[in-house]
Amino acid sequence: MIRQIMKNEWTLLSREKILYLALPIYLVMLIYGIMNGTEWKTFLYDNSIEAREMADKVFQSKRDTLDKILAGKLKYSYAEDPRLPAQLARYKGYEMATKPPAPTAAISIGQSDVVPSYVKVQWKPMFKQANTDEIENPRNLAVGTFDLSFVLIYLYPLLIIALSYNVLSSEREQGTQVLLLSQPVSVRQFVLGKILLRGSLIIGTAVVVSLFGLIVANPDILSAGYAWRIAMMAVILALYGTFWFGLAVLVNALGKKSSTNALIMMAAWIGLVLVLPAALNLAAKTLYPLPSRIAMVQALRKGDEQATKESKFSRAYRADLLRAGEEAALKASNTDFYLKVLPLEQQAEKIAQPIFDEFENQRQAQQTLAERLKYLSPAAVTQIAFNELADSSAGSFNNFNQQVEAYHDVWRQYFLKPVQENRVLTKDELWNIPRFQYQPESGSTIFGRIFGDVLALLIFAGAMLVIGFRLLRNYSGAAR
Amino acid sequence: MLEAVNLKKDYGGHLALKGLNLKIEPGEIYCLLGANGAGKSTTINLFLDFIKPSSGMALIDGMNVADHSIETKKALAYIPEIVMLYRNLSGLENLRYFSQLAGHSEYTDADLLGFLKRAGLPDHAPMKRVGGYSKGMRQKVGIAIAIAKQAKVLLLDEPTSGLDPKASNEFSDLLVQLAGDGVAILMATHDLFRAKESGTRAGIMKHGELVADLVTADIGHADLEALYLKHMHD
Numbered sequence: 001m002i003r004q005i006m007k008n009e010w011t012l013l014s015r016e017k018i019l020y021l022a023l024p025i026y027l028v029m030l031i032y033g034i035m036n037g038t039e040w041k042t043f044l045y046d047n048s049i050e051a052r053e054m055a056d057k058v059f060q061s062k063r064d065t066l067d068k069i070l071a072g073k074l075k076y077s078y079a080e081d082p083r084l085p086a087q088l089a090r091y092k093g094y095e096m097a098t099k100p101p102a103p104t105a106a107i108s109i110g111q112s113d114v115v116p117s118y119v120k121v122q123w124k125p126m127f128k129q130a131n132t133d134e135i136e137n138p139r140n141l142a143v144g145t146f147d148l149s150f151v152l153i154y155l156y157p158l159l160i161i162a163l164s165y166n167v168l169s170s171e172r173e174q175g176t177q178v179l180l181l182s183q184p185v186s187v188r189q190f191v192l193g194k195i196l197l198r199g200s201l202i203i204g205t206a207v208v209v210s211l212f213g214l215i216v217a218n219p220d221i222l223s224a225g226y227a228w229r230i231a232m233m234a235v236i237l238a239l240y241g242t243f244w245f246g247l248a249v250l251v252n253a254l255g256k257k258s259s260t261n262a263l264i265m266m267a268a269w270i271g272l273v274l275v276l277p278a279a280l281n282l283a284a285k286t287l288y289p290l291p292s293r294i295a296m297v298q299a300l301r302k303g304d305e306q307a308t309k310e311s312k313f314s315r316a317y318r319a320d321l322l323r324a325g326e327e328a329a330l331k332a333s334n335t336d337f338y339l340k341v342l343p344l345e346q347q348a349e350k351i352a353q354p355i356f357d358e359f360e361n362q363r364q365a366q367q368t369l370a371e372r373l374k375y376l377s378p379a380a381v382t383q384i385a386f387n388e389l390a391d392s393s394a395g396s397f398n399n400f401n402q403q404v405e406a407y408h409d410v411w412r413q414y415f416l417k418p419v420q421e422n423r424v425l426t427k428d429e430l431w432n433i434p435r436f437q438y439q440p441e442s443g444s445t446i447f448g449r450i451f452g453d454v455l456a457l458l459i460f461a462g463a464m465l466v467i468g469f470r471l472l473r474n475y476s477g478a479a480r
Numbered sequence: 481m482l483e484a485v486n487l488k489k490d491y492g493g494h495l496a497l498k499g500l501n502l503k504i505e506p507g508e509i510y511c512l513l514g515a516n517g518a519g520k521s522t523t524i525n526l527f528l529d530f531i532k533p534s535s536g537m538a539l540i541d542g543m544n545v546a547d548h549s550i551e552t553k554k555a556l557a558y559i560p561e562i563v564m565l566y567r568n569l570s571g572l573e574n575l576r577y578f579s580q581l582a583g584h585s586e587y588t589d590a591d592l593l594g595f596l597k598r599a600g601l602p603d604h605a606p607m608k609r610v611g612g613y614s615k616g617m618r619q620k621v622g623i624a625i626a627i628a629k630q631a632k633v634l635l636l637d638e639p640t641s642g643l644d645p646k647a648s649n650e651f652s653d654l655l656v657q658l659a660g661d662g663v664a665i666l667m668a669t670h671d672l673f674r675a676k677e678s679g680t681r682a683g684i685m686k687h688g689e690l691v692a693d694l695v696t697a698d699i700g701h702a703d704l705e706a707l708y709l710k711h712m713h714d
Contacts, residue, residue: 004585005581176566179565
């Protein structure tokens with residue numbers, strides 16, 4: 001019976017203009033979204049490679065210089081000595097800590113267009129490397145990048161709404177309902193048949209095109225063992241689509257006019273897809289405001305001042321010595337300077353630390369709140385889950401930043417030791433400066449994070465269907 | 481067989497049906513007469529389970545319609561006053577779909593075309609989309625849908641509205657044939673002439689009550705009209 005209803009629905013739908021108008025546009029948008037995302041991923045990848053090569057070149061040039069000096073091909077001068085630990089740590093050398101995109105990055109650009117995927121690491125505090133700005137995804141304020149997740153989260157529900165807002169009301173309005181309901185078939189069977197046909201068409205297209213398109217454009221998804229992530233994406237987008245179809249069933253079961261149904265569905269779309277995610281973002285920022293960047297800079301300066309006062313150390317004396325211009329004086333003064341200034345800077349940072357702690361706490365609080373409130377909107381849940389699968393979520397960038405911070409400590413320690421020992425780096429040390437190696441979060445971590453999202457979407461979709469089909473049991477539109 | 485037992489319908493204070501008792505046996509054509517709002521359509525909608533009775537029972541084939549909605553719909557066919565079909569399907573496709581829903585997936589196109597022909601649809605029409613049909617042609621497809629269902633009970637709500645006199649006459653003949661096959665027919669109509677011609681029984685409804693119930697063979701044309709008007713004037 002259901003099969004016959006579906007077949008008839010297909011015949012009817014295939015004779016509607018909307019199908020030939022909407023379906024190709026939908027396909028083109030899906031493909032365009034995948035291409036855009038893939039292009040972004042390539043851009044991120046190229047950038048990360050380029051950044052790392054820049055650091056490679058710096059390290060290599062230091063080694064080459066040392067080789068030349070040791071071979072006597074280059075006249076030694078103190079200023080040009082590549083082994084000076086403080087100078088190397090502070091400005092002559094640097095590492096580029098990079099977060100190469102995941103193979104699945106094309107799913108969702110997410111935070112990767114606002115948070116940098118590579119950072120220059122030197123001695124100075126990471127804060128000054130501009131990586132701790134307030135996270136503000138313009139996507140939440142205005143419609144942003146046209147990636148696959150944009151098509152699936154914003155446009156896919158619109159197509160579902162367009163094809164299902166009047167699934168039952170149109171039967172009543174065109175008068176076919178009385179003949180239908182005089183047949184030994186329940187309203188619920190009709191609606192199920194109609195929804196199944198539309199669902200398999202729209203959800204099926206989304207799943208097939210997304211999976212196929214992603215794999216064709218990003219073969220590394222398979223070779224890197226990320227297939228489970230796009231399978232997960234398919235599950236999520238099927239559940240998200242089911243939610244919208246369930247809402248259509250529910251709205252139709254109310255027995256209102258088609259125009260009213262359309263209005264209710266559009267209001268739901270605007271509320272759940274546009275307003276709520278932006279409102280959540282705003283609520284988090286209002287409740288847990290981050291300290292301003294200026295306040296943090298000032299705190300660092302104050303710390304610097306206080307630390308200087310406590311140590312009774314004046315930076316000005318170095319300038320006087322430098323003016324002497326003598327190599328020996330330079331060497332002596334530099335050594336002395338850095339021996340004092342490096343611990344001084346660390347002390348200054350310690351004094352300024354509370355504001356950085358506050359920043360971190362507030363950011364955490366924002367994120368925790370957003371994590372909790374996202375369950376109010378299936379669109380927010382889906383977006384965050386897609387970001388997780390693409391390694392472009394706030395959580396993923398947090399993890400990257402933590403790795404960078406940890407590496408920053410390693411960097412400082414590596415160079416601080418020879419400074420304190422008042423010596424230059426050994427050749428061995430120059431060759432073996434620790435490099436940053438990004439460790440992507442494990443599959444099980446990601447899975448753990450999106451498990452709740454999948455569950456929430458399952459509940460959202462299930463609730464709509466259960467309530468909708470329950471209401472249909474008492475559907476009394478026939479007599480009207 | 482069709483039976484109403486103390487059937488009442490209360491629309492929030494307005495009694496649309498005040499305890500109807502009626503029994504229609506196989507082979508009978510019962511014509512329900514009465515002014516607009518007398519309760520004729522309410523009666524038919526109760527038999528279709530489109531609305532629930534406030535009290536009493538509507539029985540089809542001995543089953544209470546309110547409790548056995550799906551089963552009783554297998555036993556009945558319905559032709560509404562205005563048959564509305566899928567505009568983008570042809571008459572044949574409409575008939576095929578409704579027959580499938582009725583449980584008759586076995587019909588060949590030849591069978592279906594036969595039903596359409598029997599219902600009086602012109603030969604050139606079945607393959608054309610219903611969007612271009614006249615009201616009378618749609619009505620004929622509705623009739624074909626009812627015939628194809630091979631139901632024991634036929635519920636008709638002014639089915640001949642929109643049919644020309646010739647088609648209306650052919651329809652009456654068809655009803656007589658179906659009754660001859662043992663179908664119980666309940667038809668709400670304003671057409672006293674048809675009621676007398678093809679009906680075996682006639683009932684006059686007024687303000688939700690059956691005020692007259694008679695065998696058409698026992699009464700002449702003029703008498704039926706006089707009786708009807710007498711009740712309407714009261």
